[in-house]
Amino acid sequence: xxxxPGIDAAPRVSSYALTRWDKIAGLALPLVAADxxxxxxxEDIIGPWLIWGYAAFGIxxxxxxxxxxxxxxxxSIICGANFGxxxxxxxxxxxxxxxxxxxxWPFAIGPLVLLPLASCSVNxxxxxxLLQQKARLRKVWIAISTLCVFAIPLAFQVVETHWIGxxxxxxxxxxxxxxxxxxxxxxxxxxxxxxxxxxxxAIMS
Numbered sequence: 001x002x003x004x005p006g007i008d009a010a011p012r013v014s015s016y017a018l019t020r021w022d023k024i025a026g027l028a029l030p031l032v033a034a035d036x037x038x039x040x041x042x043e044d045i046i047g048p049w050l051i052w053g054y055a056a057f058g059i060x061x062x063x064x065x066x067x068x069x070x071x072x073x074x075x076s077i078i079c080g081a082n083f084g085x086x087x088x089x090x091x092x093x094x095x096x097x098x099x100x101x102x103x104x105w106p107f108a109i110g111p112l113v114l115l116p117l118a119s120c121s122v123n124x125x126x127x128x129x130l131l132q133q134k135a136r137l138r139k140v141w142i143a144i145s146t147l148c149v150f151a152i153p154l155a156f157q158v159v160e161t162h163w164i165g166x167x168x169x170x171x172x173x174x175x176x177x178x179x180x181x182x183x184x185x186x187x188x189x190x191x192x193x194x195x196x197x198x199x200x201x202a203i204m205s
Contacts, residue, residue, distance in 0.1 A: 050092035164187070
């Protein structure tokens, strides 16, 4: 079979297209990790927003990186978002490796430590791909995007952990019943519980 001059025998695969590993580790595994976080650690305050936040941002950044962005600013933002997710996944894995043994260790080692590291490798590689193929990327926008994507889930986690830690401290003290009841009501009225702390707080439900 002859091929007409100037026409390729097979369509070229875009250098930005997602590979099979990208789809597994960058799209499927973050969802598994997020579900495992909610299932394994219902009574825990260790890292839910890290896993959930970087799963959402990581999937969006990965999908966006599969497109050939003509705008240098857009490509820079996507590149930085993947860098930010890669850094965030490392923090999430380290956080669970250090503290999850109080609750579900060693069951957390797979879904809450190894899966984030696999997702980290994908987002990091996609960021490098954009960085190498886009000569005119804006370093300022890469830095801003990296910082924002990395900081948002981390800020949510720090604020929630600090607040809930304070409430649990109140519960552990020898305080009057009104103080304990108020602390329990505060947790029960917390709009972002998502089913967590249910065994502890069912008393005041």
